[in-house]
Amino acid sequence: MSIPIAAPEPLAQGTLRVTPIGGLGEIGRNMTTFEFDGKILIVDCGVLFPEEHQPGVDLILPDFEPIKSRLDDIVGVVLTHGHEDHIGAVPYLLRLKNDIPLIGSGLTLALVEAKLKEHRIKPYTLTVVEGQKEQVGPFDLEFIAVNHSIPDAMAVAIRTPAGLALATGDFKMDQLPLDGRITDLRSFARLGEEGVDLFLVDSTNADVPGFTPTERSIGPVLDQVIAKSQRRVIVASFSSHVHRVQQVIDAAHANGRRVAFLGRSMVRNMTIAQQLGYLTVPDNTLIDYKKARDLPDDKIVYMSTGSQGEPMAVLSRMANLDHAIEPGEGDTIILASSLIPGNENAVYRVIDGLTRLGANVVHKANARVHVSGHAAAGELLYCYNILKPKNVLPVHGEYRHLMANAKLAQDTGIPEERTIIGGNGTIIDLRDGEATIAGQLDIGFVYVDGSTVGGVTDADLKDRRILGEEGFVSIIVVVDSSTGRIISGPEIHARGVAEDDSVFDDVTPKIIAALKEAAGNGVRDNHALSQIIRRTIGRWVNQKLRRRPMIVPLVIEA
Amino acid sequence: MSIPIAAPEPLAQGTLRVTPIGGLGEIGRNMTTFEFDGKILIVDCGVLFPEEHQPGVDLILPDFEPIKSRLDDIVGVVLTHGHEDHIGAVPYLLRLKNDIPLIGSGLTLALVEAKLKEHRIKPYTLTVVEGQKEQVGPFDLEFIAVNHSIPDAMAVAIRTPAGLALATGDFKMDQLPLDGRITDLRSFARLGEEGVDLFLVDSTNADVPGFTPTERSIGPVLDQVIAKSQRRVIVASFSSHVHRVQQVIDAAHANGRRVAFLGRSMVRNMTIAQQLGYLTVPDNTLIDYKKARDLPDDKIVYMSTGSQGEPMAVLSRMANLDHAIEPGEGDTIILASSLIPGNENAVYRVIDGLTRLGANVVHKANARVHVSGHAAAGELLYCYNILKPKNVLPVHGEYRHLMANAKLAQDTGIPEERTIIGGNGTIIDLRDGEATIAGQLDIGFVYVDGSTVGGVTDADLKDRRILGEEGFVSIIVVVDSSTGRIISGPEIHARGVAEDDSVFDDVTPKIIAALKEAAGNGVRDNHALSQIIRRTIGRWVNQKLRRRPMIVPLVIEA
Structure with a gap:
C-alpha cells in the first residue's frame, strides 16, 4: 500500500492536521507536525542511520521541505526523549531558524544543548517541562511520564478544539524500572475517560509477542559475570543508556571494582546524567581511564561505546589493538546491548577479534545482558484497552511493525477503518473525532555527508x-x-x-x-x-x- | 592467536600431513589436504560468499597455491555433501587438471556433475560411494553416514600407517530424521574403540547450547499455516534442502494443493533429487508454474528460492512486483530458512515489501519454520564421548566457533594441548598418535568476479x-x-x-x-x-x- 502523492485541501478552521514527516516505514528520523489555526507544533526531530545501500552517508535527516516556507508559523518543537532518532536533526532544523522554541524534559534538553554547542548554534530557546501542562500557541500540551531505555522520556497529549491527540514517543511499560518512574498509566486512564481522538503509538516491538522483561533482570547477570571474572572487565553499551550504565556501576561497586568511562559520547552523556542526578555514583568509584591502567586487573570495569561494531568506536579499536587498553587472555567483555539489524557482521567481527586475543565475550546470545526499550505486543494491548482511542496512527517502525501494531489495536475492538496505516508525508486531518487521510506529500531523503547537507542525492x-x-x-x-x-x-x-x-x-x-x-x-x-x-x-x-x-x-x- | 608464516620441514616417511586450506576462521570454502607418502587427498572444495567489505565479488575460492605445483600427486577429492561451501570450487580446481577423481555419495556427485556441465568441464572422473571402504592411493577411506540439511552427507575416516583421521563434514544428530538416515554413531563407537588419532569436527553451532530440534518438528507448523491459508502460499527455502521441500510437498498434498517450483536452482536440484529417489512426490502434485496460475488460489503452493533476500532471486523479485507471480492481499509467504548473518536488512526489506502488498509473512521469528543443519554443543559432546579422539582439530567456523568447540572437547577430558586451534594454512603433522603444528602457509583470498578468477585483488x-x-x-x-x-x-x-x-x-x-x-x-x-x-x-x-x-x-x- 502506498498513497499517491496528492496535495491536500487548505486546512479548514477547527481541524487539526497531523503529518508524520519521518519515522513511518523506517526506524529513525522521527518527526511529526501538528497544525491548527495556522500554527505548527513539531513533535521530535531525529536522524536515521544509513543502511548499506546508502554508502558513505553519515546521517539521514527528515525532509524539511514541507515546513521550509512556514518557519515563522512553528510555535515549538516537543522532544519526547534524548535519543538520536528523536533529537539528532534539531541542529539542522535550527540552522534554518535558530529561535524555534525547544520543549522537553531536563535530561533531553541537556543532551540537545550539548549537540547545539557542537554545531555552534546560538542563541536558542529551551523550555524544560516535566509532567505539567503548557500552552504553546493554540496547542494545550500535557506531558506524561513514560519508561524507555533512557531516563526522563515523555509522551505528549496535544489538545486543540479539534480533539485530543496523544503521542507516546518511544516507550515500554517496565513495571519495576530502576528509577521507579513507570509509564503513567493512571494518566492514560484519565485521558481515556476524557476521550483520545488520535493515538500516535510506538510500533518498534509491535511484532514481538508478550512483554519486554524488566531492565532490573540484567543487574544480577552483570553482577555474576563480574564476580566470576579474574581480570579486567569491559562492558560496551549505548552511551545514552543511563540505567544500563547505572547497573554496571552498581555491579562493579559491589565487586570492589572502580569504573572508567571510555568513548567521547559515553564520557559526555554520563557527565550530564551525573550532574542532573540521573546517575548515582558511589564515592571513589569513577576513575580516569589513564589512571585505571595502574589498578590491578581485577579492580577495574571499563564502560565503553562500540556495542554495534562501529569501526571507529572504542570496542572495535580494542579488538584491533588500536586503543590504549589492549584486551588479552582472561579479560571479560560484555556486550550489554541489542544487535541492530545490519550490524551483525561488524559485531561478530569484533567478537571474533576479542576472542582471538583471549578474551571471554559475553553477549545477548549467551547471557541475558540486554532487554529492549520498546513495548512488546502485550504492553501495547494494555495501552489500547486503557485509552480506547477513537483513531490510531501507528508510528516509529518499518511497514511490518506498523501493520502488526494496527492489528493489535483491532484485536482490542478498534475498527479497521479507524487504524490508519500511513507513510512519511501522509496528511491526516482530525475533526469531530474523525481522522481522515487528506493528502500525501512527496517526502525525500536528505543525506548528510561530511559538511554537505542535501548535496549528495x-x-x-x-x-x-x-x-x-x-x-x-x-x-x-x-x-x-x-x-x-x-x-x-x-x-x-x-x-x-x-x-x-x-x-x-x-x-x-x-x-x-x-x-x-x-x-x-x-x-x-x-x-x-x-x-x-x-x-x-x-x-x-x-x-x-x-x-x-x-x-x-x-x-x-x- | 595467529600462527606466524613458517615453511614446514619436508614431510617425513610415515607422517600424515593435514592442512586446512579453507574454512577455518570463516564459514565457507571448506577444503583440507591430507598428504602421505608423496600423495595428496583433498576433502571438500567449496566456495565462500563475500561479505560487505568485499564488494562486487561473486565468490571466494580456496587458495589453490599450495597444491598448484602438486596436481599430479592428487589422488582424489572426497566431497562430504552437496552444499556450495563444500563443492562450489570443484570446477575451478578441475580447470587446473580435469581428471582429478571426485569421490562422494550419489546426490553429492549428481549436484557436482550439474555444476561441471555448466562450466563445460569434461571429461571428469566420478566415484560414487556410500557407507563403504575405498582405497585411494595410500589412503584407506571409510565413509560414514551423517545427517545434515541435505541428504546423503558423509563423514570420512582416513587411515594411513600414521594413524586414523576422521572428518565429519557438516553434520548434526537428528534422532528422527525424515529419511531415517541418522548420523551413524555405531560406526563412531567402532572407530573410537579402534582409536581416532585426529578428529576434524564441524564447529558451526559449537557455541549454541543444547540440541538442534528435529527437522520433523517443522512439518506440523507448515501443515497448520497452509491449512489456515485461504489463498496462495509461497514457501522460500534453500534450493538444496530436499527434506524441507519434502515437508512442504507433504503439507501441500495433505491440504489438497499442488506444488510449483520457482527459481532455476530449485527446479534443477529438485529434478535431480526426484530422479535419484531422494524426493518423493505424490502423483499429480507437481505442476509447472505457468499452468499453476490457472488453478484457484487455494489449490497451489509455490516453492521458491530467495530466502536470503538475494536481489535477483524469485522472492525479492516478487516483493518488487518484478515476477510473473505477483503476491497480494491474503497470500501467505513462509520463509522456511535460516537468516544468515549479514543478510538481515535484505531479508527484512523483502518481508516489508511482501507485507506492503497485503501478504501475511511467516518466518523464523514468528513460527518454528526452520531448524539448523549443524550439531549444537550437546550433540558435539556425544561425539567426543563416543570417539574419545587423541587429537581434535575444530573446523568449519569463525574463530569463536572453533574456540567454543575446543572447549567442549576439553570438557569431555581431552587435554587442552591436544585440541588444536588452527587457521587456514596451518600444517598439522600426525605421527604415532601425536599431532603437532609443523608450519603455517600464507593463504590468500581468490576472488571470482564475472569471468575473472584471481584478477581482482x-x-x-x-x-x-x-x-x-x-x-x-x-x-x-x-x-x-x-x-x-x-x-x-x-x-x-x-x-x-x-x-x-x-x-x-x-x-x-x-x-x-x-x-x-x-x-x-x-x-x-x-x-x-x-x-x-x-x-x-x-x-x-x-x-x-x-x-x-x-x-x-x-x-x-x-
Missing part, C-alpha cells in the same frame, strides 16, 4: 553503488577539433576493476578504429564521440570480463 | 570501498610538453560526490595557479604535476566538503 548514491561494486574505467582522448584526428590517447585507466591496466591493451585498437570511422563520417560532436567510446569499451568489458564497471569516456578538443 | 577491493563510500573526482589537464603551458583544462568530473560538478568551480583557479607555479619552476614530469593537482584538490575537498573521495589526476602531454 540518490543519483550520487546510485553512482557510488556501481563504483563500489564494479569500479570504473576512464578513457581519455585528445582530438583535433577541426579534423577529428586523435592527437593523444586513448589513455585508459581503471580503478577497482583489474590488477593491471594492461588488461585493456586489447581494446585500445578497437577504440581508435571506432573513432577513425566516426571522424571519417564527419562526426565532430564531443558527446557523440564519447558515446562511441562508451559503447566500444562497454561491450568489450561485458563480453571479456563479464562485468559492468562505470565507463567514463572523456573527449578533449585541442 | 585486495587492492581493487580497497579501491572499490573508497569509490563506494566517497566516489571519485577526476581532473584532466592537457599540457604542452616543452613549455609546461596548459593547452586544455583542467576539466573536473566527479561521480558519487556532488549533485553538480559546478561545486568544483572554486578550485579550478587554484589548480591553474599551482600548475603555473610548477611550470615556472621548471617542473615537466607528468607524475610530479599529477601529484600537485592531487594535493591541491584533495586539500580543498577535505576542507570544504569534509570528505575524502578518490582523486584521479591525469596530465596529458600534447
Whole structure:
C-alpha cells in the first residue's frame, strides 16, 4: 500500500492536521507536525542511520521541505526523549531558524544543548517541562511520564478544539524500572475517560509477542559475570543508556571494582546524567581511564561505546589493538546491548577479534545482558484497552511493525477503518473525532555527508553503488577539433576493476578504429564521440570480463 | 592467536600431513589436504560468499597455491555433501587438471556433475560411494553416514600407517530424521574403540547450547499455516534442502494443493533429487508454474528460492512486483530458512515489501519454520564421548566457533594441548598418535568476479570501498610538453560526490595557479604535476566538503 502523492485541501478552521514527516516505514528520523489555526507544533526531530545501500552517508535527516516556507508559523518543537532518532536533526532544523522554541524534559534538553554547542548554534530557546501542562500557541500540551531505555522520556497529549491527540514517543511499560518512574498509566486512564481522538503509538516491538522483561533482570547477570571474572572487565553499551550504565556501576561497586568511562559520547552523556542526578555514583568509584591502567586487573570495569561494531568506536579499536587498553587472555567483555539489524557482521567481527586475543565475550546470545526499550505486543494491548482511542496512527517502525501494531489495536475492538496505516508525508486531518487521510506529500531523503547537507542525492548514491561494486574505467582522448584526428590517447585507466591496466591493451585498437570511422563520417560532436567510446569499451568489458564497471569516456578538443 | 608464516620441514616417511586450506576462521570454502607418502587427498572444495567489505565479488575460492605445483600427486577429492561451501570450487580446481577423481555419495556427485556441465568441464572422473571402504592411493577411506540439511552427507575416516583421521563434514544428530538416515554413531563407537588419532569436527553451532530440534518438528507448523491459508502460499527455502521441500510437498498434498517450483536452482536440484529417489512426490502434485496460475488460489503452493533476500532471486523479485507471480492481499509467504548473518536488512526489506502488498509473512521469528543443519554443543559432546579422539582439530567456523568447540572437547577430558586451534594454512603433522603444528602457509583470498578468477585483488577491493563510500573526482589537464603551458583544462568530473560538478568551480583557479607555479619552476614530469593537482584538490575537498573521495589526476602531454 502506498498513497499517491496528492496535495491536500487548505486546512479548514477547527481541524487539526497531523503529518508524520519521518519515522513511518523506517526506524529513525522521527518527526511529526501538528497544525491548527495556522500554527505548527513539531513533535521530535531525529536522524536515521544509513543502511548499506546508502554508502558513505553519515546521517539521514527528515525532509524539511514541507515546513521550509512556514518557519515563522512553528510555535515549538516537543522532544519526547534524548535519543538520536528523536533529537539528532534539531541542529539542522535550527540552522534554518535558530529561535524555534525547544520543549522537553531536563535530561533531553541537556543532551540537545550539548549537540547545539557542537554545531555552534546560538542563541536558542529551551523550555524544560516535566509532567505539567503548557500552552504553546493554540496547542494545550500535557506531558506524561513514560519508561524507555533512557531516563526522563515523555509522551505528549496535544489538545486543540479539534480533539485530543496523544503521542507516546518511544516507550515500554517496565513495571519495576530502576528509577521507579513507570509509564503513567493512571494518566492514560484519565485521558481515556476524557476521550483520545488520535493515538500516535510506538510500533518498534509491535511484532514481538508478550512483554519486554524488566531492565532490573540484567543487574544480577552483570553482577555474576563480574564476580566470576579474574581480570579486567569491559562492558560496551549505548552511551545514552543511563540505567544500563547505572547497573554496571552498581555491579562493579559491589565487586570492589572502580569504573572508567571510555568513548567521547559515553564520557559526555554520563557527565550530564551525573550532574542532573540521573546517575548515582558511589564515592571513589569513577576513575580516569589513564589512571585505571595502574589498578590491578581485577579492580577495574571499563564502560565503553562500540556495542554495534562501529569501526571507529572504542570496542572495535580494542579488538584491533588500536586503543590504549589492549584486551588479552582472561579479560571479560560484555556486550550489554541489542544487535541492530545490519550490524551483525561488524559485531561478530569484533567478537571474533576479542576472542582471538583471549578474551571471554559475553553477549545477548549467551547471557541475558540486554532487554529492549520498546513495548512488546502485550504492553501495547494494555495501552489500547486503557485509552480506547477513537483513531490510531501507528508510528516509529518499518511497514511490518506498523501493520502488526494496527492489528493489535483491532484485536482490542478498534475498527479497521479507524487504524490508519500511513507513510512519511501522509496528511491526516482530525475533526469531530474523525481522522481522515487528506493528502500525501512527496517526502525525500536528505543525506548528510561530511559538511554537505542535501548535496549528495540518490543519483550520487546510485553512482557510488556501481563504483563500489564494479569500479570504473576512464578513457581519455585528445582530438583535433577541426579534423577529428586523435592527437593523444586513448589513455585508459581503471580503478577497482583489474590488477593491471594492461588488461585493456586489447581494446585500445578497437577504440581508435571506432573513432577513425566516426571522424571519417564527419562526426565532430564531443558527446557523440564519447558515446562511441562508451559503447566500444562497454561491450568489450561485458563480453571479456563479464562485468559492468562505470565507463567514463572523456573527449578533449585541442 | 595467529600462527606466524613458517615453511614446514619436508614431510617425513610415515607422517600424515593435514592442512586446512579453507574454512577455518570463516564459514565457507571448506577444503583440507591430507598428504602421505608423496600423495595428496583433498576433502571438500567449496566456495565462500563475500561479505560487505568485499564488494562486487561473486565468490571466494580456496587458495589453490599450495597444491598448484602438486596436481599430479592428487589422488582424489572426497566431497562430504552437496552444499556450495563444500563443492562450489570443484570446477575451478578441475580447470587446473580435469581428471582429478571426485569421490562422494550419489546426490553429492549428481549436484557436482550439474555444476561441471555448466562450466563445460569434461571429461571428469566420478566415484560414487556410500557407507563403504575405498582405497585411494595410500589412503584407506571409510565413509560414514551423517545427517545434515541435505541428504546423503558423509563423514570420512582416513587411515594411513600414521594413524586414523576422521572428518565429519557438516553434520548434526537428528534422532528422527525424515529419511531415517541418522548420523551413524555405531560406526563412531567402532572407530573410537579402534582409536581416532585426529578428529576434524564441524564447529558451526559449537557455541549454541543444547540440541538442534528435529527437522520433523517443522512439518506440523507448515501443515497448520497452509491449512489456515485461504489463498496462495509461497514457501522460500534453500534450493538444496530436499527434506524441507519434502515437508512442504507433504503439507501441500495433505491440504489438497499442488506444488510449483520457482527459481532455476530449485527446479534443477529438485529434478535431480526426484530422479535419484531422494524426493518423493505424490502423483499429480507437481505442476509447472505457468499452468499453476490457472488453478484457484487455494489449490497451489509455490516453492521458491530467495530466502536470503538475494536481489535477483524469485522472492525479492516478487516483493518488487518484478515476477510473473505477483503476491497480494491474503497470500501467505513462509520463509522456511535460516537468516544468515549479514543478510538481515535484505531479508527484512523483502518481508516489508511482501507485507506492503497485503501478504501475511511467516518466518523464523514468528513460527518454528526452520531448524539448523549443524550439531549444537550437546550433540558435539556425544561425539567426543563416543570417539574419545587423541587429537581434535575444530573446523568449519569463525574463530569463536572453533574456540567454543575446543572447549567442549576439553570438557569431555581431552587435554587442552591436544585440541588444536588452527587457521587456514596451518600444517598439522600426525605421527604415532601425536599431532603437532609443523608450519603455517600464507593463504590468500581468490576472488571470482564475472569471468575473472584471481584478477581482482585486495587492492581493487580497497579501491572499490573508497569509490563506494566517497566516489571519485577526476581532473584532466592537457599540457604542452616543452613549455609546461596548459593547452586544455583542467576539466573536473566527479561521480558519487556532488549533485553538480559546478561545486568544483572554486578550485579550478587554484589548480591553474599551482600548475603555473610548477611550470615556472621548471617542473615537466607528468607524475610530479599529477601529484600537485592531487594535493591541491584533495586539500580543498577535505576542507570544504569534509570528505575524502578518490582523486584521479591525469596530465596529458600534447
